[in-house]
Amino acid sequence: MSLLKVELPGLALKNPIMPASGCFSFGKEYSQFYDLSKLGSIMVKAATLHKRLGNDTPRVAETKSGMLNAIGLQNPGVETIINEELPFLAGFDLPVIANVAGSTIEEYEQVATALRRSDIAAIELNISCPNVKEGGVQFGTDPEVAAEVTRRVKQAANVPVYVKLSPNVTDIVAIAKAVEQAGADGLTMINTLTGMTIDLNKRRPLLSNGVGGLSGPAIKPVAIRMIYQVYEAVNIPIIGMGGVRDAEDVLEFLLAGASAVAVGTANFENPLVCSEIIDDLPFVLNKYGFDSVTDAIGKGHIDA
Amino acid sequence: MKKLETHVVSIENIAKATFKLVIHVQADMLNTIKPGQFVHIKVGEGTEHMLRRPISICDISNTNETMTLIFKVFGKGTDQLAKLTEGHAIDLLIPCGNGYPMDDIEAEHVLLIGGGIGVPPLYYLGKQLIKKGIKVTSILGFQSAADVFYEDDFQTLGDVFVATNDGTYGIHGFVTDVINEQSLFGDYYFSCGPTPMLQAVETKLKDTTGYLSLEERMGCGIGACYACVVKTTDGESTKKVCQDGPVFKANEVQL
Numbered sequence: 001m002s003l004l005k006v007e008l009p010g011l012a013l014k015n016p017i018m019p020a021s022g023c024f025s026f027g028k029e030y031s032q033f034y035d036l037s038k039l040g041s042i043m044v045k046a047a048t049l050h051k052r053l054g055n056d057t058p059r060v061a062e063t064k065s066g067m068l069n070a071i072g073l074q075n076p077g078v079e080t081i082i083n084e085e086l087p088f089l090a091g092f093d094l095p096v097i098a099n100v101a102g103s104t105i106e107e108y109e110q111v112a113t114a115l116r117r118s119d120i121a122a123i124e125l126n127i128s129c130p131n132v133k134e135g136g137v138q139f140g141t142d143p144e145v146a147a148e149v150t151r152r153v154k155q156a157a158n159v160p161v162y163v164k165l166s167p168n169v170t171d172i173v174a175i176a177k178a179v180e181q182a183g184a185d186g187l188t189m190i191n192t193l194t195g196m197t198i199d200l201n202k203r204r205p206l207l208s209n210g211v212g213g214l215s216g217p218a219i220k221p222v223a224i225r226m227i228y229q230v231y232e233a234v235n236i237p238i239i240g241m242g243g244v245r246d247a248e249d250v251l252e253f254l255l256a257g258a259s260a261v262a263v264g265t266a267n268f269e270n271p272l273v274c275s276e277i278i279d280d281l282p283f284v285l286n287k288y289g290f291d292s293v294t295d296a297i298g299k300g301h302i303d304a
Numbered sequence: 305m306k307k308l309e310t311h312v313v314s315i316e317n318i319a320k321a322t323f324k325l326v327i328h329v330q331a332d333m334l335n336t337i338k339p340g341q342f343v344h345i346k347v348g349e350g351t352e353h354m355l356r357r358p359i360s361i362c363d364i365s366n367t368n369e370t371m372t373l374i375f376k377v378f379g380k381g382t383d384q385l386a387k388l389t390e391g392h393a394i395d396l397l398i399p400c401g402n403g404y405p406m407d408d409i410e411a412e413h414v415l416l417i418g419g420g421i422g423v424p425p426l427y428y429l430g431k432q433l434i435k436k437g438i439k440v441t442s443i444l445g446f447q448s449a450a451d452v453f454y455e456d457d458f459q460t461l462g463d464v465f466v467a468t469n470d471g472t473y474g475i476h477g478f479v480t481d482v483i484n485e486q487s488l489f490g491d492y493y494f495s496c497g498p499t500p501m502l503q504a505v506e507t508k509l510k511d512t513t514g515y516l517s518l519e520e521r522m523g524c525g526i527g528a529c530y531a532c533v534v535k536t537t538d539g540e541s542t543k544k545v546c547q548d549g550p551v552f553k554a555n556e557v558q559l
Contacts, residue, residue, distance in 0.1 A: 025528035029547070032305055032526075045530075053535070053542055058521045060531040062381065065351040069523065074530045074542070217351040245351065268524045269346065269354050271397065272307055 003282060003292040006040070006260055008237050009185040010122040010160035011095050013040040013260055016293050017250065017278050020241045020264035021046060021099040021124060021164075022071065026085035027092075030267070034275040037093040043188075043262055044085070046101040046126050049110050051077040056208035061197050066216030066243070067265055068195050070209035073101050073129055078114045086118050095121030097162070101129060105139075105149050112156040122159050125150060125184075128166030128191035129213075140166040140191075143178035150182040160185035162239060165230075167222055168194050176230040187230065188239040188262065190223045216265040217243040224256045231257025231298055245273065247280035251288060255300030305397055305526060308333070312392045313370050319453040321377040322421070323386045324362075327394055329371045334364045338403030339429035340496075340517055340551045343373065344525035346395040347381040356397065357381055358522050358546070360496070362424035362454075363431070374424040374453070400525050401550045404429055404494060404515055406436075413439040415490035415512075416458075417479050417505050419497025420446060423454060425517055426496055430461040441465075441490065443482045445501065449473035480504045503559045514554035520545040534558060 004015035018041040019030070026044050027036050036042065054074030061068045075081065081098075089096050098120040102108040112123060127140035127149055139149045146163070154161050163179040165172055167190040176187055192213025199206045223242025231238060240258025244250060245266040253261045266273045281293075290296040298304050313326040342360045347353035363372040377383050388394065414433055416426040423444050430440045440462040446452045449472035458464045465482045466474030475482050479501060482488065489512075495505045496517035506516065523529035527547030534549070534557040535542055543549060543557055 023524075023529060025530075029524070029526045029528040033307065054530060054533065057531075057533065059533075060355070060521055060523045060529070062353060062355040065354065067354050067523070069529075069531065071530050074533070216354045265354055268356065268529065270307070271524070271526065 003285065004278070006293055008239075008259055011041055011097070011260075013095070015040040015278050015281065016254070016260035017274050017281070018043055018097070018239075018260065018262050019267055019274055020262035021126070023264040023267050026081070027089055030271055033271045035092070036089070038275055038278055039094050040260060041095050041097055041121070042089065043097045043099060043124055044081075044089070045075055046073050046099040046129065047075055047078040047081045047111055047115070048073060048101050048103075049078055049107045049114075051075070051080070058207055059209070061206045061212065063195070063197055063214065063216075064218060066214055066218035067268075068197060068207060068212035068214055069192070070207045070212035072209065078111045082114065082118045086120070090119055097122045097124050099124045099126050099164070100153065101126040105152055108149055109152050109156040112153045116158045120159055122185070123153065123157050123161045124188050125153050125161050125163045128164050137166050137168060140175065141169050143174045146175050147178040147182035150179045150184050154183040162186040162188045164191055165189040165226075166191050167219075167226055172226050173229050173233045176234050180234045180236050184236060186237045186239065187234065188241065189230065190219070190226055190242045193219055193222060215243070217245055219243050220249065224252060227253065227256040227258050228300065232301065245269075247277050247284040250277060250281060251284050251290075251296060252300075254293060254296040255298070257298045257301065259297050305400060306333070307395065308398050309393060309395050312388050312390055312394055314390055315386075315388055317386075318374070320448075320450040322451065322453055323375055323377070325373045325375065325385070325388065326370050327373065328369055329364070329398070331366050331369055333398065334366055334369065334371065337361060337364055337371075337399050338406060339432050340403035340425050341399040341401045342425075342550060343371075344397040344400050344522070345385065348384050353381050353384070355523060356525055357385065358400065358525055360425035360517070360550075361399070361428060363428045374421070376421040397525055400546060402548065404551050406432060409433070409436070409438070409492060411438055411490070411492040413441065413490040415483075415488060415493040416440060416442045417493055417495040417497070418442070418444050419479060419501040420451065422495075422497030422501075422517065422519070426494060427454060427457055429494055430458065434461055441488060443467070443479045443488065445469070445479040445497065446473070478504065480508045483508055499559050506554050506559065509554075515551050516554055516559075517550045518545050518552060518557070519550070522546050
């Protein structure tokens, strides 16, 4: 299946499909539905230095063609993730992308340093979580701060670093260029859009956190637009995400400029969705006249 | 757990905004079902409803190869489920959650305490308990007379007490009022219903071994997304309602 292969820094992908961070935990639950070795890669749930219990419930709310979440980066801490979660994935034939989060630049560095002792292929630097009070998105909305955390994590890490960009900014191109200059090996985009829904009976925001991150098909056009703009401004690869649900969505992300594509919310609707997309992708590429995945990357651009 | 595509055998409006949905499920799958487990149902086709709806298993019939689910219409998703018709395709994850610890129960008399849409999973549990020779007494609480369902079905298991909050049917008050008034006592209890009811039951029956089935808004339904967590009693960690629950031992988690 060489037509699906993609080579990215640190990631020799047999196909461009991977579950998005936070939607797939560390893979165990989904492994009862299909062989995870089928995936191009897996973006595991965010790691912080210490255990985080996350926000109060309700943490999710359905919205039209999407959902809001405010989990709050709940995770057992990077040591437990290295010792108890990642070994399970070593049994599968796929490169693992660890998601690194923190409340301070030092914490990001410490998590990236701890991960040197693990078997991961790349880091996804999460400077865009909208659901925690300290850290997260505050590192992803200012180009200089984003560049600084990227530089420090690059120094701490022993694998390529992909910076996950927030869509909740005025100019995403400026952030993308800043982290590229700071040494990012790639970008992943987009994280969720901040949103809110109000319970009509209770007359209060439905999520206990008030605001949450909007994901699902509702945000796909925003993701496509942002990837399209960033692709024209940077020379590092982009892993695209935001509302992907089928192989035609994947092709649209490739055309916009993504080199690989992550699937998030759609896993909840259909736990087999990544596997089904991988099966469908060769037919969709063929239907629209492409010889391979790499042949389609960026082909939605006017001068392509 | 499997993703199962099956079809609706029948659907019936059995009380106010309350629907009894019978679906076809093959016997080999039914044999794996434990009382207290649930299914995670996809609402309609297309992208409008991206989250499945968790619905507890009310009953199974191996001879008919059917499963009965009872749900209440709360919003647009459940309203769409209520519009399903006989023969319509339905997509579910099955079975979800841990269920009641059937093998560990050593009891002579069990109280089943259900509130509203928490009543259904207690029915299949009760059927399994009486098969083991355990006496069952059911205490069912509803808002109002129009909300009452399955009273006759529970009668086939043992004594049944129905309470309504507004007194329009049965005993006026809450399930805990029934326990007080009737001086009901069992050596085990199982309860499912709204959180305030579970809190009252847990307090009232603090000296009895009990198991509670919890409700929470869910994402994936399989333990991957951390949407439906509850804190353990010590506050130091969390449990996932969809995967570690929905059944928890009384006082195991914070209500």
